[in-house]
Amino acid sequence: MNLFSRALVDSAYALESSEGLRRTRHHVDNLMNNAGYRYKRYFDLFMMVLILSSVFILIRDVKFQQNDFLAVFNNYIISFIFLIEYLMRFWVSSDSARIMIDQYEKDVLLQRNFRVGRAVMKVLYAKWRYMSSLAAIIDLLAIMPFFHELRLLRLFIIFRVFKLFRYAQNMHHFGAILASKKFELLTLFTFVGLIIFVASVMIYVMEALNPDSKVNTLFDALYWSVVTISTVGYGDVVPVSGEGKIVALIVIVSGVAVLAFATSIVVSAFTEKLDDIRDGKLIQELQKLKHIYLICGYGTVAQQTASKLRRMGREVVILDADASKIAEARRHHDLALAFDPASLESIGQLGIDPVRQIRAVILLGDTDVENVYTALTLRSMNKELRILSLLHDKKHRRKLESAGVNDIVYAQELIGQLSREYSDQPIAFEALHALRAEHSGVVIDEILVDERMARFIQSVQDLKIRGGRIILLGVESRREQRFVFNPASDFVLAEGDLLVVIGENAMLHEYRIDLHKAVRS
Amino acid sequence: MTIEAIILFGYNEFAREIAQQLRYTCPRIVVYALNNSDVEQAQAAGLEAHLADLEDNWDDLLSFDFSVTRIICALESEAENVFLTLSLRDRFPEAVIVALATTQENASKLRLAGANKVIAELQTTANLIIERLEKPVITRLLEALMDRQMDLKVAQIVLSEQSSAVGRHINELLESTQRDIIVLAVVDQRMSESFIFTAKGYNHLLNAGDVLVVIGYDKEIKAFEEEVGGVCETDRSHRSG
Numbered sequence: 001m002n003l004f005s006r007a008l009v010d011s012a013y014a015l016e017s018s019e020g021l022r023r024t025r026h027h028v029d030n031l032m033n034n035a036g037y038r039y040k041r042y043f044d045l046f047m048m049v050l051i052l053s054s055v056f057i058l059i060r061d062v063k064f065q066q067n068d069f070l071a072v073f074n075n076y077i078i079s080f081i082f083l084i085e086y087l088m089r090f091w092v093s094s095d096s097a098r099i100m101i102d103q104y105e106k107d108v109l110l111q112r113n114f115r116v117g118r119a120v121m122k123v124l125y126a127k128w129r130y131m132s133s134l135a136a137i138i139d140l141l142a143i144m145p146f147f148h149e150l151r152l153l154r155l156f157i158i159f160r161v162f163k164l165f166r167y168a169q170n171m172h173h174f175g176a177i178l179a180s181k182k183f184e185l186l187t188l189f190t191f192v193g194l195i196i197f198v199a200s201v202m203i204y205v206m207e208a209l210n211p212d213s214k215v216n217t218l219f220d221a222l223y224w225s226v227v228t229i230s231t232v233g234y235g236d237v238v239p240v241s242g243e244g245k246i247v248a249l250i251v252i253v254s255g256v257a258v259l260a261f262a263t264s265i266v267v268s269a270f271t272e273k274l275d276d277i278r279d280g281k282l283i284q285e286l287q288k289l290k291h292i293y294l295i296c297g298y299g300t301v302a303q304q305t306a307s308k309l310r311r312m313g314r315e316v317v318i319l320d321a322d323a324s325k326i327a328e329a330r331r332h333h334d335l336a337l338a339f340d341p342a343s344l345e346s347i348g349q350l351g352i353d354p355v356r357q358i359r360a361v362i363l364l365g366d367t368d369v370e371n372v373y374t375a376l377t378l379r380s381m382n383k384e385l386r387i388l389s390l391l392h393d394k395k396h397r398r399k400l401e402s403a404g405v406n407d408i409v410y411a412q413e414l415i416g417q418l419s420r421e422y423s424d425q426p427i428a429f430e431a432l433h434a435l436r437a438e439h440s441g442v443v444i445d446e447i448l449v450d451e452r453m454a455r456f457i458q459s460v461q462d463l464k465i466r467g468g469r470i471i472l473l474g475v476e477s478r479r480e481q482r483f484v485f486n487p488a489s490d491f492v493l494a495e496g497d498l499l500v501v502i503g504e505n506a507m508l509h510e511y512r513i514d515l516h517k518a519v520r521s
Numbered sequence: 522m523t524i525e526a527i528i529l530f531g532y533n534e535f536a537r538e539i540a541q542q543l544r545y546t547c548p549r550i551v552v553y554a555l556n557n558s559d560v561e562q563a564q565a566a567g568l569e570a571h572l573a574d575l576e577d578n579w580d581d582l583l584s585f586d587f588s589v590t591r592i593i594c595a596l597e598s599e600a601e602n603v604f605l606t607l608s609l610r611d612r613f614p615e616a617v618i619v620a621l622a623t624t625q626e627n628a629s630k631l632r633l634a635g636a637n638k639v640i641a642e643l644q645t646t647a648n649l650i651i652e653r654l655e656k657p658v659i660t661r662l663l664e665a666l667m668d669r670q671m672d673l674k675v676a677q678i679v680l681s682e683q684s685s686a687v688g689r690h691i692n693e694l695l696e697s698t699q700r701d702i703i704v705l706a707v708v709d710q711r712m713s714e715s716f717i718f719t720a721k722g723y724n725h726l727l728n729a730g731d732v733l734v735v736i737g738y739d740k741e742i743k744a745f746e747e748e749v750g751g752v753c754e755t756d757r758s759h760r761s762g
Contacts, residue, residue, distance in 0.1 A: 293654070300624070304647035312651070360654050388654060390646070407653050411646040415621060416538035418640050420546060421667045422619055423524050423591045426638075428675040431706045431716055431734040432663055436652065442718040444659050471703055471720050473736070476658045483662060485673050485738070486701055498658050502705070503720045 005116040012100035029092040032085075036287040036351050044167035047085070051160045051167075054078050058157045074157070079143050082160075086139045093136075094126035138162045173277050181269040188265060192229065192258055199225040199251045206243040213240045229255040275323075275338075282337055287351055289315045292358050296341035296374050297365035298325040301390060301411075305362060306334050314359075319346075342374040347381060354382040363389035363405070368396035372403045379404035435502065444473070445508055447499040453515065454495035461489040463499070463515070470503040470511055525549060525589040528582065530573065530605055531596040532559035535621055535642070539593060540568055555596065575604055579612050587616040594620040594636070599627050603634050610635030666736065675705070676742050678733045684750040686727045691719055694727065700745040702737030 015021060030037035057074040103119035130136055142163050144156035165171045178185065204221035207213040214237045215221050224237040228251045239248050286292070293309055295302050298320040306316045306329075318329045321340035329336035339346040352358065361378055363371040371389045378385055388407040389400050400408055421429040435444045449457065457463060465472050474485040478496035501508060526549040529536055540550055540563070552563040553573035563570035571581065592609060596602040599622065606620050620636035622628040628641040652660040666675045680686055686694050695704060706716040709731050716734075717725050733749075735742060 300643050301646050301650075304643050305650050308647055308651055312655070362650060362654070386654075388650060390650070409646060409650055409653065411642060412534050412538040413542075414645060414649055415535050415640055415642055416540075416542035417664075417667070418645065419539045419593055419595075419619055419621075420542040422638050422640075423527060423543065423547065423593075426617075427677045427708055427732050428734050429667065431708075431718075432667065432675065434716055435705075435718075436648070436663065442720050444656075444663075446656055446658055469720055471705075473703060474662070476662075483658070483673075485736070486703055500659055500662060502718070507720070 005114050008100060008116060008119075009104050009114065012097040012104070015097040016101060025092060025095075028088050032089050032092060035284060038288065048164060048167050050078050050081060051163055054157055054160050078160075082139065082143045082163075086136075086143060089136065089139065090127065090130060093130035094123070096123045096126070099123050099126060135166060138165075173273070173280070177269045177273045177277075178266075180273065181265050184265045188258070188261055191261075195251065195254045195258070196222065196225045196229060199229065199247060199254075202247045203239060203244055206241055206247060207239055210241050210244075213244070215239070215244075225251060228252060229258060231255045231259060279337055282335060283350060286317055286335065286337075289317070290357055291315060292317050292352070294319065294341075294358055294361045296320070296361060296363050296378075297370065298322075298329045298336065299364060299366060302362075302364040303329070303332060305364070307332065310334070321346075342370070342377045344377055344381060347377070354378075354385050358385060360386040360388060363387065365390075366392075368392045368400065371405075372396070372399050375400065375403035375405050441504055442502065443505055443508065444500065444502050446476075447501060447512060447515070449493050449495055449497040449499065451495050454493070457493055457515075459489065459493060460487050460491045462493075465501075469507055470501055473500045473502055475499055523589065524591055526551065526585055526591075528553065528585065528590060528592045530592070530594045531555070531602075532563045532570070533595065533597045536593075536595040537566070539595060540566070544568075555601070575601060575608070579609065582613065587613055590616070592616050592618045594618060594631075599623060603627070603630050606631055606634040606636050672738050673736065674739060674742060675734065675736050678735060678742075678746050678749065680727060680729055680731045680733065681750055682729045684727075684729065686733075686749040687729050689727055690724050691727065692724060694749070695719070698745060698748060700737070700748065701741045702735050702745050704733055704735050706734045708732040708734070 031040055031043050034040060054074055057070045060070070099122050100119050103122060104114050107114045131140075138159055141156050141159040144159070165175065200218065200221040203215055203224055204218055207215040207221075208217075215224060220237060224239075227234055227237070228248060231252070233252075239245050292315045293306075295306055295316060295318045298318050302318060306318060309316045316334060318326070318334050318336040319339045319341040320326050320329070320336070321338065321342075323338040326336045326338040337350070339350065341347065363374055365371045365374060368391065371392075375387055375389060378387060386407075387405045388409065389405040391397055391400060391408050391410040394410055394413070397408060397410070418429075435442060460472065460475075463472065472486070474483050475487050475491065475493065476482075476498040477484050477494075479492075479494050483500075484491065501511070503511065524547055527543050527547050529540055529550060529552050532540075532552055532554040536552070540552065543550055550568055552560070552568050552570040554560045554563060554570060555573060555575070557572060560570045560572050592613075594602050594606050594609070596605060602620060602622070606618055609616065609618055617638075618636045619638045619640065620631040620634075622631050622639050622641045623643055625641055625644055628639040628644075631639045649660070666673060691704065691707060704719050706718045707725055707727065708716055709725070709728065735745065737745070
C-alpha cells in the first residue's frame with residue numbers, strides 16, 4: 001500500500017474512532033433528519049421563520065426602497081445560514097470514513113491490495129447521490145441569492161419557499177401521499193396531456209382559418225385547450241365555428257372527467273394514508289412523553305385502567321394488534337396505536353426508550369398465552385422493565401412468572417378476597433376501602449424519604465407529626481426490610497424509607513410542602 | 522356477631538374463588554346453582570349445593586338466621602343477578618346481600634335492586650392494578666391487613682353502655698391511652714353508617730354503640746378493648762388467640 005493510501009486509511013480510522021466527532025455527527029444528523037429528536041422542531045421552526053422573512057423582504061423590495069439592513073440580512077446572513085445547513089446535510093448524508101474503512105477491510109479480507117480508487121469513487125458517488133437529490137438541489141438554489149449582484153439570482157429566493165417542505169411534517173406527508181399514487185397520477189397526466197394535444201390541434205384546424213376566431217396560432221389553441229379543460233373558461237378565446245364548438249363540448253366533458261379522476265385519486269390516497277399519518281403524529285407525541293404506562297391489549301379492564309390513570313394525570317399509551325380495538329380505544333381519547341406489543345419490530349418502530357420513558361407495562365391481553373408472549377418480548381428488550389399482568393386462569397400463574405412478569409393480578413381471587421372480607425369484617429373492610437377509594441377525602445399515601453430529606457430528618461420525631469390530623473401508620477424500613485407499624489418517636493429513619501400516612505388530601509399536600517420547607521430551612 | 526353461613530348463588534369462576542376463600546373462615550357455605558352440572562361441580566368440591574330456579578319462592582332459605590348469614594349473588598348473567606337480588610330483597614328485607622357486577626352501570630342496577638354491597642369486578646380490578654403500580658407498599662399492607670397474614674390486624678370495637686370512652690372525644694381517648702394502636706375511624710351507628718375518620722373528625726364525641734376501627738397488634742387491641750370496655754366484634758382470630 002502506498003503512502004497516499006496508507007494516509008487515507010489512517011485518517012478514516014482516526015475519524016471513525018473520534019468519540020467527539022461521532023457524537024457531533026450524531027447530533028447534526030438528528031437535527032437535520034430525525035423527526036423524533038427533541039431539538040429538531042426548534043431548528044425547523046427557526047428555518048421556517050428565516051424562509052418566510054426572506055420572502056417577505058423580497059416582496060417588500062418590489063415597491064419600496066431597499067433597506068440596507070434587510071438587504072444584508074436577506075442576501076448574506078440568511079444565505080450564509082443556509083450554506084451552513086447545506087454543508088451539514090452534505091456532511092451527514094453519507095459516512096465517508098466508514099465507506100473507506102469498509103472497502104479497506106473487504107480488500108484485506110480477500111487478501112488483495114487496497115483499491116483506493118474504488119473507495120474514493122464510492123465516497124464521491126454517495127455524496128453525488130445526495131447532491132443530485134431534488135431536496136439538495138433546492139437547498140443549493142436557495143443559497144444563490146448570496147450572489148445578489150446578478151439580479152436574476154435574486155429570484156432564487158423563491159426556491160427558499162420549497163425548502164419549507166423540509167421543515168413542515170405535514171408537507172412531508174402530502175408529498176408521501178402523492179408519491180404513493182405515482183402510477184395513477186402519471187396515467188392522469190398522460191391522459192390530460194393527450195386530450196390537450198388533440199384538442200389544441202383540432203381547434204387550430206377548425207378555427208385558424210376563420211377570420212372571426214381569435215385562435216390564430218397553435219399557442220392560442222393550446223391556451224384555449226388548457227383554460228377549457230381546467231373548467232376555468234375565461235371566455236377571452238372562444239370557438240366561433242360549429243366544428244370548433246363541437247370540439248369545445250368534447251373538451252369540457254373531458255375536463256369534468258379529468259377533475260373527477262384527479263379528485264378521486266387524491267381523496268383515495270388521503271383516505272388510505274389517514275391512519276398512517278395519524279399514527280405518525282401519535283408516535284411523535286409518544287416520543288416526547290416520559291414515565292409512560294404502556295398498556296398492551298385493549299378491553300374493558302384496559303379502558304377502566306387507562307381512564308383512571310389519565311384522570312390521575314399519568315401518561316398512558318395503549319397498544320393492540322387489533323385495529324378495531326384501537327379504534328374503540330381512540331373513541332375514549334386514549335393515545336392508542338394499532339401495533340403488536342408482542343413484536344420487537346413493532347415496539348422498535350415506536351422509538352421509545354424503555355428505561356427513560358416507560359414507568360411500567362400493564363399486560364391486559366385477552367388470554368394468558370398472549371400476555372406471556374408479550375411479556376417475553378418486552379423482557380428480552382429490557383431486563384429492568386416493570387411488568388404487571390392480568391391473569392386469566394390461575395394455573396398459568398407460574399408461566400407468567402417465568403416470563404418475567406413482576407406483578408400478577410388475578411381478578412377472581414381478588415373478588416373472592418373482597419367477598420370474604422366484607423362477610424367477615426364489614427366495617428373494617430369498608431373503612432380500609434374508603435381509604436383506598438379516596439371518596440371520603442381522607443387518603444392513605446406514601447412519602448419517600450429521599451436523599452435530601454434523609455440528611456435533615458433523622459428520626460420520626462423530626463417529622464413533626466403533631467398527632468391526630470395526620471396519622472403515621474408506619475414506615476416501610478429499607479434498613480430492616482419490613483413494615484414497622486406506628487414507630488416510636490425515636491425510630492431512626494434512613495434514605496429510601498417510605499412513610500405510610502393517613503390524612504385529608506389537602507392536609508397531606510400541605511404536610512409534604514412543610515417537610516420540604518423544613519429541609520430547606 | 523359472627524357469620525355462620527354464606528349462601529352463594531352461582532358456581533362460576535368468581536363464585537368458586539369466593540367459596541375457596543370463605544371455606545376456612547365460615548362454618549357453612551351453601552351453593553345454589555342454576556344448572557345441574559354446576560351443582561355437581563360444587564358438590565365434587567365438597568360444598569353443600571342445591572339446584573335453584575329464579576322463579577323459586579325461596580322457602581328453602583327460611584331456615585337461615587339472616588342476622589348471621591350473608592347472601593352472595595354471583596350468577597354469570599348480569600340480568601339474572603339483578604333479578605335474583607331483587608327477588609331476594611323482596612322476600613328477605615333484613616338479609617345482607619353482596620352482589621357481583623362487571624360494570625359500574627350494572628353495579629347501580631344491583632344497588633337499586635337492593636344489594637347492600639356491590640363489588641364491581643372491572644372497576645375493582647382496574648383500581649388494584651393502579652394501586653399496585655402507584656402505591657405498592659400501601660397495597661401490600663392493606664392486603665396483608667385484610668388477609669391477616671401479619672400479626673398486625675384491623676379490628677372493630679363496639680363501645681358498650683359501660684365503656685369508659687363514652688362521653689369523651691376521640692382525641693381525649695387517644696391522648697389518655699398508652700396502647701400501641703391506631704384508631705382509624707369511628708362509625709356513629711345512631712347518626713349514619715358512614716365513617717368519621719379520626720384524621721378528619723378528631724373531636725367527635727363518642728357514644729355507646731359507636732364502632733371504632735382500630736389497627737394494631739393482637740395483644741394491644743385486646744388490652745385497648747379491655748381499657749375502653751368495648752367488644753371486639755368480628756376478629757375471630759383475636760378472640761380465639
